Amino acid sequence: EVTQAFTHGLPKAELHLHIEGTLEPDLKLKLAQRNHVDIGQHTIEEVQKAYQYDDLASFLAVYYPAMNVLQHEQDFYDLAFAYLQRAAANNVRHVEIFFDPQAHTSRGIPFKTVIDGLYRATVDARALNVDAQLILCFLRDFSKESARQTLAAALPYKDKFIGIGLDSDEHNNPPMKFARQYEDAAAAGLHLTAHCDIDQKDSIEHIRQALEQLDVERLDHGTNIVEDPDLVQLVARKGIGLTSCPLSNSFVSPEMKGKEVLDLLAQHVKVSINSDDPAYFGGYIGDNYYALADKFNLTKAQVVQLARNSFETSWISATQKALYL
Ligand code: HPA
Ligand code: ZN
Numbered sequence: 001e002v003t004q005a006f007t008h009g010l011p012k013a014e015l016h017l018h019i020e021g022t023l024e025p026d027l028k029l030k031l032a033q034r035n036h037v038d039i040g041q042h043t044i045e046e047v048q049k050a051y052q053y054d055d056l057a058s059f060l061a062v063y064y065p066a067m068n069v070l071q072h073e074q075d076f077y078d079l080a081f082a083y084l085q086r087a088a089a090n091n092v093r094h095v096e097i098f099f100d101p102q103a104h105t106s107r108g109i110p111f112k113t114v115i116d117g118l119y120r121a122t123v124d125a126r127a128l129n130v131d132a133q134l135i136l137c138f139l140r141d142f143s144k145e146s147a148r149q150t151l152a153a154a155l156p157y158k159d160k161f162i163g164i165g166l167d168s169d170e171h172n173n174p175p176m177k178f179a180r181q182y183e184d185a186a187a188a189g190l191h192l193t194a195h196c197d198i199d200q201k202d203s204i205e206h207i208r209q210a211l212e213q214l215d216v217e218r219l220d221h222g223t224n225i226v227e228d229p230d231l232v233q234l235v236a237r238k239g240i241g242l243t244s245c246p247l248s249n250s251f252v253s254p255e256m257k258g259k260e261v262l263d264l265l266a267q268h269v270k271v272s273i274n275s276d277d278p279a280y281f282g283g284y285i286g287d288n289y290y291a292l293a294d295k296f297n298l299t300k301a302q303v304v305q306l307a308r309n310s311f312e313t314s315w316i317s318a319t320q321k322a323l324y325l
Helices: 004-009 025-034 044-049 056-069 073-089 111-128 144-160 175-187 203-212 223-227 229-238 258-266 285-295 300-312 318-324
Strands: 012-018 092-099 131-139 163-167 191-196 218-221 241-244 270-273
Touching (some): 012 270, 012 300, 025 044, 025 073, 131 144, 144 175, 163 175, 175 203, 223 258, 241 258
Parallel strands (some): 012 092, 218 241
């Protein structure tokens, strides 16, 4: 039987985690006070009462405004280090952390401030026995030109992040919109992933574009792929990772895409379990494993396979991988 002690203690990699989504109510209030930013809420209860969403758009409407409390390099450090301590407590040995530079540069915060603070926390995480890397995400509802400028501003810091991703509002923002940025990032030696959120209007078409036009190595969420057996065969054959996030999914889809995850596991697709935005969706990665295992009666072997998939589809070196597998 799979217990919380088992899911939390299992060594794992986290591959789908937005650092801005780890901003807990207490840190949000502390930073609001420290930076004299009025967020309209003054207690943890008031902050939590504002956490009402039932789809991607209503979530993002709560999520982005809260980032105003992040102003200085130290704020980004504090945010990331608090998450990394939680990761260590969940026995996360390796994490690839998304950050959204445009959510900060668009409010006047320099790219350097953001990446310096986040990166410094990843260096200090080595003392926690957590290997942490960064992935730059483009906001897909911003223009191509904004993505181009963001990549140009980021490339001088190329030694501080390992890949690019695509997040925010997927509706009418297909992967193809960013084909040029993905090509340029690949040429710069960066790894590639992209969100294909669950139950989007053009889910399958977006998954196809991400795989065929952007040439991604992973799909974030992406579990709607089960609707297209040919695409499932393709990701199985190429060893493409799918990063599923059960508690995040539960806000949109009561079954948390559990049947799809089990279906993909049975077809030897490298699907993994992750926490997405844990401060907003009710749990860190161990809780995500447990929620899925509990609801769908997963065996220990299935849970272990999910954790193995997380290391196998991570962007660590083959020698480093061998230590975990
Ligand atoms: N999808 C799209 N945008 C996001 C997500 C997500 O899961 N999490 C944070 N921003
Ligand atoms: Zn996400």
